[in-house]
Amino acid sequence: MPAKLSVNLNAIAMLRNRRDLPWPDVAHFGRLALGAGAYGLTVHPRPDQRHIRFADLPVLRALIDDEFPEAEFNIEGYPTEDFLALCERTEPDQVTLVPDDPAQATSDHGWDCIAHQAFLKETVARLKGQGMRVSLFLDGDGNQAMAEAASATGADRVELYTGPYGGCYDAAEEADRQIALLGKTADFAHALGLGVNGGHDLTVANLPALVKRIPYLAEVSIGHGLTADALEYGMAETVRRFRRACGESL
Incomplete structure (x- = not known):
């Protein structure tokens, strides 16, 4: 079954x-993406x-509920009390917990689930x-x-940080090495009954x-690469291109 695109x-x-x-209108582009067959939206x-502003969340939640009820809403973030309360108010279908410092430009590493075991277990239980x-x-x-x-x-799933793989766009040998490591990690997680997601610097x-x-x-x-492509192809066609890259037959 093809990977689903959020x-x-x-x-x-x-x-x-x-x-x-008020432009570009975030909800409008979310509607275009879902209308072109994206499985969900991530913020x-x-x-x-x-x-993304806190005020965007209820608007996007309503967009999915009212117009695309089969789609999913995924909220990412570091689990501060404020973030957890935001999730509880918004009720996303999925919460992706990241270990970011608030000052980071973007997510660039995964959790040390051994060192933070107790904290993560408590947080996961609260959200579930x-x-x-x-x-x-x-x-x-x-x-x-x-x-x-x-x-x-x-946790129900892990999201593999694919940034190192995405950074190998001009280094085929290193890309192969990163794919092997990602696959190995995914196999371990899958064997343990975890669902496996992926994200960061993925492209067509x-x-x-x-x-x-x-x-x-x-x-x-997928956000950065998809948005960059949307400048050239438009949002709807870009979503279709990424869906095909995920293995869908359109």
């Missing part, structure tokens, strides 16, 4: 926030609201108790012990090799 809207929101104006609301699926951002470095620690938290060019190596990949969350 469109990350942060880059659209960051462009909007350059001016005190990462940071404390400084430098891209509210009916949300929980995914943990995990380095795709072939570490079996880390996959086992992720499973021990009670590098997705096919990833989904071929990890045929059970459940979902990919």
